[in-house]
Amino acid sequence: RAHTRNLRRLMDERLPEHVVTLLRDIGDLGDELGYAVYVVGGFVRDLILRAEENLDVDVVIEGDGIRFAKALSKRWGARVRIHRKFCTAVVIFPDGFKIDVATARTEHYEYPAAMPIITLGSIRLDLLRRDFTVNALAIRLNRRSFGKVYDYFGGQRDLKEKIIRVLHSLSFVEDPTRAFRAIRFEQRFHFRIDSFTLNLIKNAVKKGFISKLSGKRVFNELYIIFSEPNQIGVLERMAELRVLQAVNPNLPPIDEMRRLFRNIRGVMAWYELLYREEPVEEWILYFLGFIDKLHDQQAKEFCEYLKITNHVMQKVQAARNGYKLIERPLYEKLPDLQNSDIYHVFHHLPIETILFWMAKTRQEFVKKAVSTYLSKLRDVKPEISGNDLIALGLRPGPLFQKLLVQVLDARLNGEVATKDQELELVKRLVLTVESPGKS
Ligand code: CTP
Structure with missing residues (x-):
């Protein structure tokens, strides 16, 4: 036996x-x-x-x-x-x-x-x-x-x-999140849900068990789904069994998510090859793709229902505002977009927001800017610091910050490459700042 x-x-x-x-x-x-x-x-x-x-x-x-x-x-x-x-x-x-x-x-x-x-x-x-x-x-x-x-x-x-099968007919009544689990295991292991179990899932949807789940529990399932490979396979199956519509009837057909999901996967593969050491909350990118077609109000209500934490919410909001925060400011600097412009657009944004927008945009200049920023600009810093300014005889104050930003910009744009050149630049800048004031 x-x-x-x-x-x-x-x-x-x-x-x-x-x-x-x-x-x-x-x-x-x-x-x-x-x-x-x-x-x-x-x-x-x-x-x-x-x-x-x-x-x-x-x-x-x-x-x-x-x-x-x-x-x-x-x-x-x-x-x-x-x-x-x-x-x-x-x-x-x-x-x-x-x-x-x-x-x-x-x-x-x-x-x-x-x-x-x-x-x-x-x-x-x-x-x-x-x-x-x-x-x-x-x-x-x-x-x-x-x-x-x-x-x-x-x-x-x-x-x-290779079969996913419940132990008894009340399984999804006891715990409706098992519908998500069944689909997730099916896709993960390339199993199939047996027909009796499939009918129980459909029944759980019809009876409203899925739509009555707390947002926190649904979030937990979505989080796992977006953390696993083949997210789109899971979502397709969820749509087929109408589990997705029970979670949120405003979500678009999966066909409309597919391009974005594929792009996210591509962007992540590219990013991991180059910059593996920095951690990215990859699931947030897929979640963003998932809610991309919702209107702002719908997205807001959905996130509130899911009890998304503030920390994640900030990244979500920044990404949904990508047009205003990334695309338009870059566009306005065309045709001579400088590295310093690129840097200032991206450097205060979460990495998830930047990568998501790289996946979403259809504009080549945006993709190129992201690529330049992540590969060349992100870690650029001036060699001089406040102490060097003091050594030049300057008094600490708001001017310091301005000078250091200008030195950074010059570095980003390739106008200075050494510490000496940075100091020279500072001297020139101070002269131009001070002389009009004196005259
Ligand atoms: N379990 C269950 N019903 C649930 C969740 C869990 O019966 N809604 C049981 C299953 O026996 C499962 C075990 O609890 O194997 C552990 O749950 P969990 O760690 O969530 O899942 P795993 O099966 O280990 O799956 P994963 O590989 O995704 O962690």
């Missing part, structure tokens, strides 16, 4: 040694405390799929998960963060590695109409509460059965047949 499959070898092959060591130790601790312990969920799925390394270790304990987490952290000199209400904990190791520890549980009603209280439950019930068969696999960690697969719902078969 599939039940008796053992993944010990696969684990040794695929996982870093320190992770295997840790998993074995978790099993041993389970033995000491008399608990059955398992690693579950996406970790197991990705191991069996031999997918990209996934070290999100979710451990489930048949026993007191909090007691287990405390004991584990003691053994390893790790910190532990406890969520008593959910009987879960996060163990944070000295090197920053984290694992989630949960108590196998089921909602259990002591008396009719009583509040559900959490009781110790079996791994099977814990797995039954999960989203899809492929995410409902567990691997036992206790020493005697280390590596043994627990597959109650046909997860291994569905992994082999």
Whole structure:
């Protein structure tokens, strides 16, 4: 039976040694405390799929998960963060590695109409509460059965047949965000959603479960979608199943997003090749592409619904104002656009705003300006500083800033190239500033 499959070898092959060591130790601790312990969920799925390394270790304990987490952290000199209400904990190791520890549980009603209280439950019930068969696999960690697969719902078969399938018909009622997850996994792994599950998704849309989701939860799903490759594939499928229309009926057909998404991908590939070291919140670019065709008022309301943070909102607003902040000021300087003009247009803008506008614009001069700015101008600085001005006998004041900007501009435009030339320039500038005042 599939039940008796053992993944010990696969684990040794695929996982870093320190992770295997840790998993074995978790099993041993389970033995000491008399608990059955398992690693579950996406970790197991990705191991069996031999997918990209996934070290999100979710451990489930048949026993007191909090007691287990405390004991584990003691053994390893790790910190532990406890969520008593959910009987879960996060163990944070000295090197920053984290694992989630949960108590196998089921909602259990002591008396009719009583509040559900959490009781110790079996791994099977814990797995039954999960989203899809492929995410409902567990691997036992206790020493005697280390590596043994627990597959109650046909997860291994569905992994082999590449199917996303719910465990029961109420799955999307329990948690409508699973509709997003189903589509995301389908696109990520090139699986297909089985027809029963597909109908449940359509039904969840029809019944309004998706449109009633809180913006925060929807945002969380969108954030993950835009952080993964093949965003457009996911959006297409969401549109096909009308999940997208349930999220926001004002969004345009996917065809109208496609050009922009392709350009964003191109711009990012270009940017990463050249400037990989600076971090970019890439998902913001795709989010911008997603809401690009909304009117300002619609975009504003949508962002408010999603509870977008101020930090992100600033980047979004700047990008949506790209015409006014980037395109027009550059245009007005044509035909002899100088490097210093380019610099001053871009240097106070977030990198996401600049890259988004490079993807969106149809104007060659804008694309060229972005390219010049990012490749040549962004890090240009004068060699002299305020101290050099003091050494020239100038008194610190508002004039300093003006002089330094003029030196910077001269540098950007190739008019000065050395510190001496900068000092010469300052002297000339001071003369022209001072002499009219004296006469
Ligand atoms: N899960 C669930 N229902 C949800 C979210 C999560 O049943 N709405 C369960 C699944 O068993 C999942 C596990 O919780 O495998 C962990 O969730 P999460 O870390 O969000 O997902 P992963 O499956 O690990 O996927 P990813 O690779 O995208 O992180």
